[in-house]
Ligand SMILES: Nc1nc2c(ncn2[C@@H]2O[C@H](COP(=O)(O)OP(=O)(O)OP(=O)(O)O)[C@@H](O)[C@H]2O)c(=O)[nH]1
């Protein structure tokens with residue numbers, strides 16, 4: 001376990017994101033928060049009598065996290081330019097997500113299936129002896145028939161995949177990325193969310209504005225099923241269009257053995273991935289997580305900023 005963590009810290013972890021979902025535990029810009037000891041020392045001058053006042057003001061249903069604070073937000077992620085962020089927000093907000101496919105078998109992905117059927121057809125006609133070949137068979141061979149599949153589905157678009165343990169928050173994240181916050185009611189969800197582990201049973205692919213695709217996946221581990229895992233692994237191993245894997249780690253559960261195994265596999269395959277820490281609205285687990293990751297996971301970002309970062313990252317990864 002330690003070996004894997006070390007590798008994540010030093011080599012692979014391209015970027016850490018965390019999503020504060022549902023509960024707003026992060027002080028909003030302009031809001032007050034309780035400074036940490038290090039900050040107090042750093043800014044002795046500013047330790048003005050205003051602070052107790054500020055403390056008294058901070059009456060929120062959920063107290064601000066000790067680790068996620070304004071300072072961390074400020075020196076948090078700056079990997080993208082303001083223009084990139086703005087563009088990402090625009091693309092996601094204006095984009096119309098469409099469910100393109102929902103499957104439990106890699107070979108049934110429309111373009112994969114099409115390629116297979118086309119190969120089979122070619123084989124069939126190439127085996128015909130010249131005497132039996134006629135114009136019709138030639139036409140069949142060269143035809144761009146889609147075998148009944150909507151041509152749009154065959155259009156190659158860059159894809160990103162969301163994976164993680166069951167209940168890690170994959171479908172929640174996808175909803176959060178694709179829908180406005182106000183629309184996050186159950187009836188408006190694109191990817192169904194449930195407290196029951198193992199809820200998503202298929203890989204579900206959403207196409208956004210015909211530009212790129214985001215794929216939700218069934219979780220592995222507790223209540224996950226082998227056959228579902230096979231499709232996800234097939235997809236990771238074979239899918240040329242895959243540009244980035246977003247690997248979700250539920251901070252309330254910590255990094256599990258299964259997580260380490262998948263991370264190892266991603267490393268072996270050389271598939272680019274980013275880790276997203278979910279459920280960071282519990283300050284206690286965040287504290288533990290920060291201790292575990294120490295250097296590599298110092299920065300936590302708020303709900304909106306987190307979503308903004310991931311959106312920008314998706315555009316970056318897909319080259320949109
Ligand atoms: N507090 C909190 N709860 C969350 C967060 N993200 C997801 N949840 C909850 O966690 C549970 C599981 O969320 P899902 O999005 O269905 O998780 P999943 O990874 O898609 O799960 P499977 O489809 O079963 O693999 C739901 O009850 C969500 O409301 C978060 O950031 N904070």
Ligand SMILES: [Mg+2]
Pocket residue numbers: 170171172192193199200217218219
């Ligand atoms: Mg799900």
